[in-house]
Amino acid sequence: MEDLRHLFRLAADHAAAYRRSLPERPVGVPLDRAAVTDAFSGPLPTAPCPPEQVVADLLAAAEPGLVASAGPRYFGFVVGGALPAATAADMLAAGWDQLAFNAVTSPAAVAAEEAAGGWLKELLRIPASASVGFVTGAQAANTAGLAAARHQVLADAGWDVERRGLLGAPPIRVIAGEERHGTIDRSLRLLGLGVDVVEPVPAGPNGAMDVGALRALLRAGSAGPTIVCLQAGNVNTGACDELREACELVHRHGGWVHVDGAFGLWAAASPGRRHLVDGLELADSWACDGHKWLNLPYDSAFAFCARPDVHAAAMSYAAAYLVGSGGAPAGADLTAESSRRARGFAVWAGLRELGRDGVAAVVDRCCALARRFAAGLAAAGFEVANDVVLNQVLVGFGDDGRTDRVVAAVQADGTCWAGGTTWRGRRLMRLSVSNAATTEADVDRSVAAIIRLAG
Structure with a gap:
């Protein structure tokens, strides 16, 4: 046990030192990837190795290849930095090594999910009666939500998809915005529906679904099983679909509404931005990430469903040896x-x-900092291509080639990190402000670096 304390302290001390270094650590990766690969490579050792030596070797191999994505000037993708208490809890979770299958394998793990799930529903204004599955990311959350949707729309048509599969099943209409996230398509592939089933709905000027076009599409199609995927937080622009109007419309046509709210659903937690997701409570299922705007460690997302029985029917299974199964769905059932x-x-x-x-403060601050980014770059003469409604900013630096060169220069410089994207046929820099630790000084320093490199 003394050896374990020393070993765990070694790991914790290094993790704490790394996190302390993030505000001034270069954001890029200066070492070439081949060197990092070589450091981890080599034949599998024949003899055992003392744990302390293993940790020391891991630190030496990994350190040059770590990306400061948990730091305050990383604006790529849509990722936050894990909060101190959440990080410590994740370290304890590794130490406790609990199997969160059900309340028999770990009463504490399931109780924590139930309590946190209730808080999440309260924050996001999702009905308290909804179920919550704790999953790995928005991909898994979208897949669970669409699995529940597939179950119910086919059950309404008299078909048991869990027992009979999709061969011979009534065809399902899947309607989604043309600017939907790619995880929706992959979920449809995994669920056996395929990408070709999608009927795309045009997007408005800032990337939100055109509800008028959705109305026309619903009227023009058949009245069979229908799933409509809405979005809270366009991955490029941050725009949110008109959830209330769209949900009411889809339900009048007997369809199921799934909301992909990987980061945008957190607008519901801010009194000043709640209007952007007005009507979200009317949906049937929701997907939301924790390791984005909530700043939790990775491997954290949530699949909500307004019908817990449907959620469990789509995701759970039973076996004679699974002690503790049955009863109210929880843990692995979801x-x-x-x-x-x-x-x-x-x-x-x-x-x-x-x-x-x-x-609420994290959401509001990130939105304010995104506007600060936009204002600073616009004042320097660069084009802000989107209406900054949440934490996403798109910036153009002239033609596509120049924009890509600026993005590459920023990534190589290391002051901050931003990615490139293609939106409406144009190459743009994409800035996502999602870290709870980011300050105005971080944004101003990053703006100055971008202006310098663009020049």
Whole structure:
């Protein structure tokens, strides 16, 4: 046990030192990837190795290839930095090594998920009666939500998809915005529906679904099983679909509404931005990430369903040896995993650390900093291509070639990190402000660097 304490302290001390270094650490990766690969490579050792030596070797191999994505000037993708309490809880979860299958394998793990799930629904204004599956990311959350949708729309048509599969099943209409996230398409592939089933709805000027076009599409199509995928937070622009109007429209046609709200659903936690997702409570299922705007460790997302029985019917299974199964669905009943890590501890800790006001403050601050980014770059003469409604900013630097060169220069410089994207046929720099630790000084420093490199 003394050896374990020393070993765990070694790992924790290094992790804490790394996190302390993030505000001034270069954001890019200066070492070439081949060197990092070589450091991890080599034949599998024949003899055992002392744990302390293993940790020391891991630190030496990994350190040059770490990306400061948890730091305050990383604006790529849509990722935050894990909160202190959530990080510590995740370390405890690894130490406790709990199997979060059900309340028999770990009463604490399931209780943490149930408590945190209730808090999440309260923050996001999702009905308290909804179920919550703790999954790995928005991909898994979208897949669970669409699996529940597939179950119910086919059950309404008299077809048991879990028993009979899709061969011979009534055809399902899937309607989604033309600017939907790619995880929607992959979920449809995994569920056996395929990408070609999607009927795309045009997007308005800032990337939100054109509800008038949705109305026309619903009227023009057949009245069979229908799933409509809406979006809270366009991955490029941050735009949110008109959820209330769209949900009411789809339900009048007997369809199921799934909302991909990987990061945009967090607007519901801010009194000043709640109007952007007005009507979200009318949907049938929702997907939302925790390791984005909530700033939890990775491997944290949530699949919500307004019908817990449908959620469990689509995702759960039974076997004679599974002691504790049955009863109200929880744990593995609501996900596609059985041997699940106890990710609910970090969620509970992160929400406890921030509280209701803290979550709202993170959302509001990131939105304000995104506008500061846009204002600073616009003042320098560069084009802000989107209406900045949440935390996403698109910037053009002239022609596509120049924009790509600026993006590459920023990534190589290391002051901050931003990615490139293609939106409406144009190459643009994409800035996502999602880290709770980012300050005005971080944004101003990054703006100055971008202006310098663009020049």
